[in-house]
Amino acid sequence: MREPTYFVLAALLRGPLHGYAIMKRAEELSEGRVRLATGTLYTALDRLTAEGHVELVSEERVGGRMRRTYGLTENGSAALRAEAVRMAEAARLVIESGTGTKAGIAARKLRTT
Amino acid sequence: MSELDASLLVRRTRLLLRFYPPAYRAHRGEEILDTLLETTRPGRGWPPAREVASVIAGGLRARRAANLGQGLRASLRHVGILAVAMIMVQTPAALLSAVGQHIANPFHTYGPLAGVELGLALGSLFVAMALAATWCGRRWLVAATVVAAALATVACHLVLGGWWATAAAEMAVPAVLALVVLLPLTKRAERPPASLLWLAGLPLAVNFVAGLVVASGLDIHDALPVPVVSSIVLLAPYDTYLSLLPVLVAVCWLATDVRPLAAVAFQFLLMRVLYAAFGGHYPSETWTQMAIAIGLPLALTCALVWLLRHRTRTAPPTIG
Numbered sequence: 001m002r003e004p005t006y007f008v009l010a011a012l013l014r015g016p017l018h019g020y021a022i023m024k025r026a027e028e029l030s031e032g033r034v035r036l037a038t039g040t041l042y043t044a045l046d047r048l049t050a051e052g053h054v055e056l057v058s059e060e061r062v063g064g065r066m067r068r069t070y071g072l073t074e075n076g077s078a079a080l081r082a083e084a085v086r087m088a089e090a091a092r093l094v095i096e097s098g099t100g101t102k103a104g105i106a107a108r109k110l111r112t113t
Numbered sequence: 114m115s116e117l118d119a120s121l122l123v124r125r126t127r128l129l130l131r132f133y134p135p136a137y138r139a140h141r142g143e144e145i146l147d148t149l150l151e152t153t154r155p156g157r158g159w160p161p162a163r164e165v166a167s168v169i170a171g172g173l174r175a176r177r178a179a180n181l182g183q184g185l186r187a188s189l190r191h192v193g194i195l196a197v198a199m200i201m202v203q204t205p206a207a208l209l210s211a212v213g214q215h216i217a218n219p220f221h222t223y224g225p226l227a228g229v230e231l232g233l234a235l236g237s238l239f240v241a242m243a244l245a246a247t248w249c250g251r252r253w254l255v256a257a258t259v260v261a262a263a264l265a266t267v268a269c270h271l272v273l274g275g276w277w278a279t280a281a282a283e284m285a286v287p288a289v290l291a292l293v294v295l296l297p298l299t300k301r302a303e304r305p306p307a308s309l310l311w312l313a314g315l316p317l318a319v320n321f322v323a324g325l326v327v328a329s330g331l332d333i334h335d336a337l338p339v340p341v342v343s344s345i346v347l348l349a350p351y352d353t354y355l356s357l358l359p360v361l362v363a364v365c366w367l368a369t370d371v372r373p374l375a376a377v378a379f380q381f382l383l384m385r386v387l388y389a390a391f392g393g394h395y396p397s398e399t400w401t402q403m404a405i406a407i408g409l410p411l412a413l414t415c416a417l418v419w420l421l422r423h424r425t426r427t428a429p430p431t432i433g
Contacts, residue, residue, distance in 0.1 A: 019145075019147070038164050039167030039170055040171065041148070043174055067147055068144050
């Protein structure tokens, strides 16, 4: 799962949001690292909707224009959790082996001798 | 922001949304517009450059997905139909060229045109009928046109004698063969797209393939004896600096649709093979040059069909 997709799903964890709110929430959650542009957001939403990870929750007219709200499905929630676990595992491997730290290098030397 | 500024921004943003295909716009247009307006700071006349770029890229991606929506088989059928259409269009193009030459110089060594022109005019009518029938998915009408065109060609050959008969047959045989190819390609359920953008992009595709041929060291007139006539006719509208906008539109369109480029390459290949089969090759042409003239469009056609297959497999879902 690519980072923008991950943060789009993560943005919907607390509840359904409309397009602009998803962009803002994803930026906030990623501490400014993921800044979704409108075209990218709707391409991602099309794909996630087709895959069954996101669903349309409501449609309303605001100031004469259509505003749709999207929510996370069970599938989407499971996929997000699975990805989070996978990333946590990957991070744990690196952090626990102490790669690059003085302690890690010493530990590796000990193991090889 | 004043009301005037706001309406100007909305108008410009709507213009930007035209990068998306009509069906997608109908489904998502207002929603994307709403989001774009939210991302634009008050007082600005356009959405931020980053948003503009993403909408253009998203629009082209959506167009690409829509163009592949009918699947690989249908796309290949469209490539075939377009290639055949281009071959058949060469008959009216040759007719126009001959009539033009006759008007400019009635006492030209080619002599009076009555017999061949009548045959060509009839052939052009068949071509138009067959293409219209194919586009509408009427297979029986295409079949009827094939029979009529074949009969007209034979009659033309019997009535006219000598050089005229050979010239008429050289022009008619590819058209009749092309009509036969159209038959299995015609399917009611899979009509080729009717977008006018196809007309804008085709000359550019012809120019691109012709450019490749020239770049490989071949004389375009030797390498592509027949397509060059239609290429010149097709490229005429782009032969001016004022045509930058249609060229840009054509480039964007070709980026979203591989089919016309594949069709042009395939058409060049078909014409070259037909020419080798019926007309032989120029005395000045070496076997190496002939191999390049056939191998280049063949390689290009194969590469583009592979790209079409790859894009169809990895296409995002079609919306709208």
